[in-house]
Amino acid sequence: MAEPDAGRILCVDFGSTFTKAVLVDVGSGRVVGATSHRTTIDTDVLDGLDACRSELGVAADVEVLACSSAGGGLRIAVLGNEELVTAEAGRRVALSSGGMVDDVLTIAEGRVTLTSDVILLTGGTDGGNTESLLAGARLIADSPWRGPVVVAGNVEARDEASAILGDVPHVLADNVVPRIGVLAPESARAAIREMFLAHVIGGKALSSRGGFTELVQGPTPDLVLTGVEVLAQVVGDVAVVDVGGATTDVHSVVTLDPEESGLSREVVAVSPVTRTVEGDLGMRWSAPSTAEAAERPDLVEAAVRRQAEPGYLPEDDAEADLDEQLAQAAVGLALRRHAGRSRVVVSPEGRVVERTGKDLREVDLLVCSGGIFRHGRSGVSDRVLAGSVGPDTPGGWQLPARARVVTDQQSVLAAVGLLSKAHPGTASRLARRLSD
Numbered sequence: 518m519a520e521p522d523a524g525r526i527l528c529v530d531f532g533s534t535f536t537k538a539v540l541v542d543v544g545s546g547r548v549v550g551a552t553s554h555r556t557t558i559d560t561d562v563l564d565g566l567d568a569c570r571s572e573l574g575v576a577a578d579v580e581v582l583a584c585s586s587a588g589g590g591l592r593i594a595v596l597g598n599e600e601l602v603t604a605e606a607g608r609r610v611a612l613s614s615g616g617m618v619d620d621v622l623t624i625a626e627g628r629v630t631l632t633s634d635v636i637l638l639t640g641g642t643d644g645g646n647t648e649s650l651l652a653g654a655r656l657i658a659d660s661p662w663r664g665p666v667v668v669a670g671n672v673e674a675r676d677e678a679s680a681i682l683g684d685v686p687h688v689l690a691d692n693v694v695p696r697i698g699v700l701a702p703e704s705a706r707a708a709i710r711e712m713f714l715a716h717v718i719g720g721k722a723l724s725s726r727g728g729f730t731e732l733v734q735g736p737t738p739d740l741v742l743t744g745v746e747v748l749a750q751v752v753g754d755v756a757v758v759d760v761g762g763a764t765t766d767v768h769s770v771v772t773l774d775p776e777e778s779g780l781s782r783e784v785v786a787v788s789p790v791t792r793t794v795e796g797d798l799g800m801r802w803s804a805p806s807t808a809e810a811a812e813r814p815d816l817v818e819a820a821v822r823r824q825a826e827p828g829y830l831p832e833d834d835a836e837a838d839l840d841e842q843l844a845q846a847a848v849g850l851a852l853r854r855h856a857g858r859s860r861v862v863v864s865p866e867g868r869v870v871e872r873t874g875k876d877l878r879e880v881d882l883l884v885c886s887g888g889i890f891r892h893g894r895s896g897v898s899d900r901v902l903a904g905s906v907g908p909d910t911p912g913g914w915q916l917p918a919r920a921r922v923v924t925d926q927q928s929v930l931a932a933v934g935l936l937s938k939a940h941p942g943t944a945s946r947l948a949r950r951l952s953d
Contacts, residue, residue, distance in 0.1 A: 584735055586738065587723055594621075594630040594637070612794055630662075635667060638668050642697060663686070667687070669708070686716060688708045688711055702788065741930045755771075755881060756917060769792075771789060800843055885898050885923070890925070
């Protein structure tokens with residue numbers, strides 16, 4: 518039991534399956550206590566927080582900082598002029614902003630999705646074509662969509678786009694592609710977080726009690742990625758694989774190869790900070806599609822049972838083996854999709870190295886996160902990562918070759934992100950403790 522005082526902050530992650538709470542000493546950056554409780558989405562999401570408070574002995578006056586992916590997290594649709602340019606840039610920004618991109622639309626398609634939480638509208642470089650952004654705004658205004666919109670295209674067309682959108686709730690951000698070969702995600706990322714807090718958290722009706730919306734600082738993946746950025750400042754290049762019930766996320770912060778940052782490589786520049794979300798890879802809700810994607814028919818029966826009972830915990834070694842095999846499939850596929858491949862191809866210029874994805878071969882630290890790692894049996898990380906790390910992974914995949922592997926045993930990466938703005942020193946010290 519912890520003895521909280523004024524120098525401690527409770528950092529809470531309302532997850533899709535579990536609500537995790539970490540009590541942090543502000544001065545030392547030390548974890549004083551940590552616990553979790555199933556996310557009480559069936560009653561009131563704050564009931565789970567109350568249970569965590571009680572378990573840790575946290576007084577009512579201790580400051581609480583929270584993030585949330587409860588109720589399905591943040592679903593983002595990206596609308597742009599060309600899928601390979603502005604829509605692709607928007608997709609990358611959306612992923613780095615803590616959302617799962619459930620649709621990438623082009624203006625030529627003439628449709629607007631109605632299932633997402635937020636639309637990210639892109640189009641044109643600064644000083645270039647204005648019509649693409651305006652056409653996107655007209656498409657949204659003429660549709661039944663009245664959810665939030667983040668406008669992040671040609672800055673010279675923003676005001677006119679805003680006028681076209683009229684009473685559709687929207688916020689203006691800087692252009693995600695201010696010029697060809699440049700990706701500028703920061704402003705749009707902040708705007709998406711603003712829309713998440715203003716329109717999405719309350720709209721999910723997760724709590725009937727006052728105070729929930731005030732506690733939440735942003736979507737969990739966004740705060741985790743911020744935590745990864747702080748960790749990278751402390752240890753160097755880093756990657757994180759987070760296995761959840763519905764998705765498997767990979768976050769990375771790596772120093773770019775000068776060749777990768779050249780404009781000749783891609784129209785949309787590679788970013789040092791990258792996040793990918795695999796909505797078909799997970800341990801519970803997405804377990805059947807994990808088995809399918811991994812071509813593991815032997816796991817289908819177990820996967821279907823887990824999808825039907827998302828709160829299921831293995832009761833014996835045989836079931837724990839099945840959980841680990843599902844995790845190995847999810848982690849292996851997610852890391853490969855994030856890292857991509859390196860291969861030699863013949864071009865008109867001769868033999869060249871063609872790369873896809875984010876090169877993780879030289880990352881210094883690989884962090885494993887998720888319940889399978891925190892609550893699994895001894896040696897679980899070695900078994901789950903088998904075939905996905907080390908210098909001898911086949912197939913040209915750019916996977917971690919010599920990374921040190923640690924487990925985020927107390928879910929501190931979200932806490933690091935939550936603390937980074939108001940308590941940057943505490944956040945850095947907490948990140949250092951994770952890497953030690």
